[in-house]
Amino acid sequence: MTRTLILTRHAKSSWDTPGQPDHERPLNKRGRASAEAIGRWLDAKGLRPDLVLCSAAVRTRETWDRMKLEAGEERFTDLLYHVTANQMLRALNAAQGRTVLMLGHNPGLADFAASLVAEPPEHARFEDYPTGATLVLDFDTDDWKRVAWHMGQVREFVLPRELLED
Template sequence: MTKRLILIRHAKSSWDAPFDDHARTLNDKGRTGATAVGDWLRANTYLPDEIYSSDAARTRETTDVIVTALGTAPTIVLKANMYHGQPAALMGVLQQAKGDTVALVAHNPGIAFFAEQIVAQPPDHRRFFDYPTCATLVCDFPINDWAEAVSRSGQVVDFVVPKDLA
């Protein structure tokens, strides 16, 4: 069997209001980018069964905008340990997942480092290693259970950033 992982960095957030980092929401560009990524996921039938998201406002909002564009109703789980989570924390969340297609929505630098560590071969895309806002990696794993997921075993299916979709 094959499991599919979709790694999404949160969309562009606002710096307008003077509140704490955890409470920052998306700006208009971020909402547009998240909608474009959701549309792209739907058009390519990259449809998650489960989405695990950091509990920060910008990741929750990114998740909500993408799910609206998908037109599906995946299970959504908010995880506090994904807020600025490092690769080990993201791997821990992934290894507990139950769906066949699972999305993780998190923050840099952790999600970029995790993306680099999880794939056998990086995609041929100039933005992969800096993983800009709303960057999205789709990769497959030849496993039956997410508990079997290990570094350097993901086979890249696709990678996109919102500017690619404009």
């Protein structure tokens, strides 16, 4: 049995309020449109998470909300706010369900994605993992506890910009 991970970086955030704490920054107009586009794309592909593990920052929560997907369970935690790839792997290893969506921040998210893939996708922006970037990985395992580095098989990698170009 396989497990599927959807790994999304928060959409573009607003810098309109000088002095606003980083944790409290919302999405800007482009970010809102991007989050909605990613949600439509995932829904069209039938990718609906059993579990969402999301940073508690405003911009990640708003990204998830604007994706307009249903999930079996949602967990918002500061344990995914600006964390390392190793910390993200520990969170994933404790997950339940067949499909998990993780929503977080760079640089940890980009490092996590690069460390999970057996072979990176042929995409010019994979390494820097820009805002809204979404990676879909399959793991040949029946338990998230068994997921380790370089086990993920890339199914999809997309940027919101590619979805909004139409």
